[in-house]
Amino acid sequence: MDTLHAVRARGITKCFGDVVALDGVDLDVTRGQIHGLVGPNGAGKTTLLGLLLGLAVADTGRLEVLGTEVGRAFAAPDGVAGFVDGPGLYPSLTARQNLAALAELRGRDARTAGIDDVLDQVGLTDVADDKARGFSLGMRQRLGLAAALLTRPRLLVLDEPSNGLDPAGKRQVHGVLNRLAADGTSVVVSSHRMDDLEALCSEVTILATGRVVFSGPLGKLAAESRELDYRVRTSDPRAARRLAEGMDGIEIVDDAGTRQDSGPLVVRALVPALDDLVARLVTAGVAVRELAPVVSPLEAAFLALTEDREERR
């Protein structure tokens, strides 16, 4: 039994008729970590999440969830919860009734199932007795998360949980997920919001047309990526520009024009060359006040994949 990984998939293939949704997918999700799943539409993310939740079984390959091999549909082991394709809620029931019905379905007394606690965690206490019919998308997402929390999962599988969330709601949901991970729960989350995944995930898997094109830590993704554009704001922009112009592996791509003395410097470089630039700036007595990718490594990888796909068409 694998005690290190909450999910271990090898060579997973899943077809719908002639459509190959997953093609030889390998996936490792470390216990107690938040793992991001990203890819263009139709990449196979929802299908993969569905397999983890036990909604279907792979055509070929081997899938272990929480140390148990899953060989047939609806046989996901204890402790797996979550949702794909949006949370399932019954509009004629209130938020509390939705959770109570779920708790009772799972054999628990609704009065002692911790409904108030999970509603509080996702910030829905004030609307606990309102019908779900009137809920916004963000509120539905949070109620879906509450429903998953109610089962005290060891593996939480969430499909686009940030859809429709306002900044406060997003912060609340992120807080919940981080606390869960800190308590040992593994979380697999798919999203199109790169900022969300970068803020949440320690590792990501990028899918494209049913295949894994990257899987690993975000830092490794940055290292493996092509040259990225970075914004560098310093105490002396003119000196910084002079230094950057003379370095190998650094290309200045900004067009600051008359603002060269005050605006940030935008350079294109690989990570080692960027490290070298920072070291030289510091040595030259130029303070680095901001250094950030113009487009995040994850988003760059995603865009590159999307562009490659479009080009192949």
Place this chain on the structure above:
Amino acid sequence: MTTTAAAAATPVHSGPAPVSRSYRFELVKLVSQWRIRLLVLACWIAPGLFVAGVSGQSTLPSDTLFGRWMHATGWAGPLVMLGFAGTWALPLLTSVVAGDMFAAEDRLGTWRHLLVAVRSPRRIFAAKVLAGLTVILLLVAGLACSSTVGGLASVGNQPLVGLDGHLLTPSDAAGRVLLAWVAALAPTLALAAIGLLGSVALGRSPTGLLLPPLVALGMQVAQMLPLPVAVRLALPGYAFISWNGLFTAPARLAPLLIGVAVSLAWAVLATVLAHSLFLRRDFTNLAYDGAGRRAFTVGVLPLAALTVLTVAGIAVATDSTGITQAKVQRSLATTFAHLYRSQTEQLHRPAVTEAQLRTSAACTKSDGQAAQQGAGNDWRCVVTWHLPGVPVAGTAVYQLDVGSDGRFVADGDGPKEVNGYFLVRTSTGDAPNPLWQFDGDVELLDTTSKG
């Protein structure tokens, strides 16, 4: 990469949820819907008010079976309601409940949530079927109880005149009314199962919701057409009519039992087909929108095959001659004799028995110009009877409107003092003449002895 040492919270039990809990969950979902609550309320209140209201009117729904007796006894009310329910109410009620049991999850996008929670499509199916059945039974019970209470409260617990004119005591009437409603459950279950099948096969398409009323309408139309008796009995809708046989003496049980058996066979087969389609569904395929062509091969063809087999079975096992001249004459004579005794008692004349009356009828269709069989309003009959000590036989003329399901309305054409006027003068005043117009029933099967 680190693995936290903190233990995750102990998860709750995650095996498949028991059917009992899923059933309760399905009931909660159904009862939380306003339309279901309104339906339950309407079924438990409206029939009682309707029966009480109609019973208080001077004009009765005499075109509905037992409608003409609503002034005479409270037991006519639930039977009028049953006739109406079999045509309209029960198909609509089952469509609202059963036709939406599965489609609702498609519409709300809750299948995956439900499957993750329950972890067994079989148990979900069982729970949904049981919950739908519970609500439908509640609705049918409401219709029956409410109309009975309305009838008894507004008219009273008097004897009921049966379809062949014989008098049923209040307790006998009560038992047969109950049996009639129980018998009507069988075709209701068949419609519910067809609704389930439509709901599973057609996904979120509203066609699934419309399926039970469409099938029921088709069956009603089929019962009105001059179809062979075997075909008529092989359709589940016949059981909505065959309870009529409970109100003759002796009761005509063969058509009733055939109707119930056919309906239950449809209910079981449609449920099994729905189950089969449901289990084959791929719940990860987001593009799923009904079983499409498979619904036809898995859903429609087996039911068509069942119909063909049933038709063949009934045709072989029974003597189904339909509406013949002899059966029309026999049925009219029997009913007339029973009702003549009622009129005799009403007018305080010396009592006679059916045996003494030796009633007979001579009927012709289209003045003898057409085949002497089948439905139509062109049957003309002359009824003859004898009274003890009176050498001359009495005669009365009737025009008969015979439906293709065997039910007929006999309209008296005279003489006036027997059957030509709607009132008779009794010692306590004018009263409805039982021989003026009455309902009767030609048994389509030749399986019982003469009544």
